[in-house]
Amino acid sequence: MSSSHPISSYVQSMIENDASNNISEEEVFEITTKATSSSNVYSGFAELANALERLRMKRKTDDGNVFGEKSARLLDLFSFGTFDEYYHQQQQNEQQSLKVILNEKQEEKLKQLSVASLSYETKVLSYEILMQQLHLNSVRELEDFLIEKVISPGIVKGQMNQELSVFEVFSAIGRDPDRKSGRVEKMLATVREWKRTCDDALRDIENQIVETKTDLAMEDLRKVEVTRKQEEAERRASANVVGGGGSGGIEEEVDAAIKEESGSAGGTKRKK
Numbered sequence: 001m002s003s004s005h006p007i008s009s010y011v012q013s014m015i016e017n018d019a020s021n022n023i024s025e026e027e028v029f030e031i032t033t034k035a036t037s038s039s040n041v042y043s044g045f046a047e048l049a050n051a052l053e054r055l056r057m058k059r060k061t062d063d064g065n066v067f068g069e070k071s072a073r074l075l076d077l078f079s080f081g082t083f084d085e086y087y088h089q090q091q092q093n094e095q096q097s098l099k100v101i102l103n104e105k106q107e108e109k110l111k112q113l114s115v116a117s118l119s120y121e122t123k124v125l126s127y128e129i130l131m132q133q134l135h136l137n138s139v140r141e142l143e144d145f146l147i148e149k150v151i152s153p154g155i156v157k158g159q160m161n162q163e164l165s166v167f168e169v170f171s172a173i174g175r176d177p178d179r180k181s182g183r184v185e186k187m188l189a190t191v192r193e194w195k196r197t198c199d200d201a202l203r204d205i206e207n208q209i210v211e212t213k214t215d216l217a218m219e220d221l222r223k224v225e226v227t228r229k230q231e232e233a234e235r236r237a238s239a240n241v242v243g244g245g246g247s248g249g250i251e252e253e254v255d256a257a258i259k260e261e262s263g264s265a266g267g268t269k270r271k272k
Helices: 008-020 025-037 045-058 069-080 083-089 104-121 127-134 139-151 185-243 248-265
Strands: 124-126 156-161 166-172
Touching (some): 083 104, 104 139, 104 156, 124 127, 139 156
């Protein structure tokens, strides 16, 4: 990774402390907390996790726990985890010393990164899915978050469609690769299901449009046929008048054609 990357200073700090071999778990957690709280670090957490992994291979705590377990969990969460995943972790009963509890800045960043992860699967995100995944309580709260925390800082480039209640994605920042398969599968499955529902609804709308166009085309054909019959009847009537013939039958044909047109205009629609 380039030395100019925002995460580099934290990685270097971890490496230097690794060399001295006197860094404590508290100091490791302080480094990871600063990195995950920083307002200009949104990727590269896996690089910091690799530096931590080298430390963990060398050392263990006195009670048998692997060194830096809490810091490793924190970095995994920011590398490829989501806010919904973190939220449900908080509901679980586990050893308090290993439980990751985010501060306000970390929660905000994890929500930002969660929107980026969602955008990899589909370019049209429903408000419903976003509110569910980010655990927000109102559309206003969601739209404010998207404008101020997602679009403005460039986490995800896109636009809100308030009429359809969706967020249309153009592009998003990259995240670290998921080294543990299945961590975001539940989230992606939810998005895929929503996309499938939208596709089904779109097909229904397209079918209705085709049927409507067919009905209109048939109605136009009926009108053309009625007009043709009227004109034919009028021509025959004119010919009979010139030839001295009667016009009673012709008038009946014209009346019939007019009635046919009126009937087609007010007729029942085709059964589906």
